[in-house]
Amino acid sequence: MTRFRAGTTLGFFCVVLLATTACGANDGRAAAPSAPAGVTAQAGSATSAHVMWHPSPAEDDVRGYDVYRSGTKVKNVPRDTNMTDIAGLTPSSRYTFTVRARGAGGTVSPHSATVSVATPATVAEDRDPPATPTGVRGRSDGARAARITWDRAPGGQGIVSYDIHQGGSRIHSVAADATSAQVTRLRPGTHYRFTLVARDAADNTSPASRTVELTTPHGPGDDPDTAPTGLRATARAADGAYYADLSWVAPSTGGEVPAYQIHLDEKFATTLVWGAEAPRGRATYSVYVGRTPGESFRVRLRAKLPDGTWGAFSAERTVVTAPDDRPTASPHP
The missing domain is CATH 2.60.40.10 (Immunoglobulins)
Structure with a gap:
């Protein structure tokens, strides 16, 4: 300053x-971007993981992101995306992930903090999807975020994760024991529609929940x-x-x-x-x-x-x- x-x-x-x-x-x-913050990893199924991170600040001229699994780069992600699925994992295994930002002139950021995730055991010949999530509701959480909540599934139903969809696209994933999630990067004064989908270890997905509609307020x-x-x-x-x-x-x-x-x-x-x-x-x-x-x-x-x-x-x-x-x-x- x-x-x-x-x-x-x-x-x-x-x-x-x-x-x-x-x-x-x-x-x-060209200055290298700063390391991505807020990196999380969540098992999506017995053979996949969902990796997310915070968008880089405006002052970082980011051209894209690289996702690393156990020190090896496994995926390139466009700059306007801050989540991705890593497939081809082994059931009942633990993995570590980091993310780096790519800047102008071939510069790269330091590695993010390392996060780990364990994939669950697979269930042979499981073709039955989980039940539709119930009790789904939502409210605005300030001008640029929303809080989505739902009821806990009886008996777990073999659920590994929940996916939140906005307008037909998945925008967030959380663990099976979660009953709420915060959705960020929304626009003030905008109407949104969200649905929730449950996913099990065999990557079966439930029907979408009821649609939750909300409008974010205008911020200062x-x-x-x-x-x-x-x-x-x-x-x-x-x-x-x-x-x-x-x-x-x-x-x-x-x-x-x-x-x-x-x-x-x-x-x-x-x-x-x-x-x-x-x-x-x-x-x-x-x-x-x-x-x-x-x-x-x-x-x-x-x-x-x-x-x-x-x-x-x-x-x-x-x-x-x-x-x-x-x-x-x-x-x-």
Whole structure:
């Protein structure tokens, strides 16, 4: 994070930023993503496991994920997916899994924390599916999550795991002894339909449960009144590099805005924290965008609200690094 006084132009600020900021993205060396967090593994049947992890943060330029079983890579997963099934396992066996993120320029993250899972024993000639899950219900858990609950199956019925489906696609799996699960990565103010399916050791699946419908509420970061207004952006050349000179008006949040996130081309660039009292009225800041003339950048920012959450993004502006070193301003009101 960068601290400075209002109205100060930081010509040297690229030196002090981390590799994940805009400066690191322009020095010719791609930064490796951070290790995936929240990795879990759940037996899906006697011969398969379901591996899940948290999506990488926005500032990590992730191109995909690699899943490793006992140190050997067994699957590549696209960047917009954070779960996968690993098949071909042996019943009554224990396995370990890790996940690595692949970034730009062939970079890879460190291995995630290691998780282990034991596959159950198979049941010969088992073709009978478990009974349909009952008592399935759901509620929103904030603006971006939901909690799905259900009744415990009488006698277990040989169930190994439960799969949660959204719109016909499996999005989550939990162990047989679970009676609830949290579904994340939802959108605020959106209507969803969920069903639950039980799975046994022979990979037989039950009929889908009744459909649970719910609507997530709008969160504070989705309220347009939390967005900075009047954003202006102008390209400027100085000391052989280009900068975007920004100015904006803080949103009215009922308190001081302590920090902002700045994004370039919809990717995290840096976090700005005021070194003293936040400015009143229009604030200014200068962000490094690179050394190449004739490049175009889209700029936007959002404020940190008094409750610690991030508000809505400002309107987006475009700056162009002029080939003849003359400043080029984006159109704005």
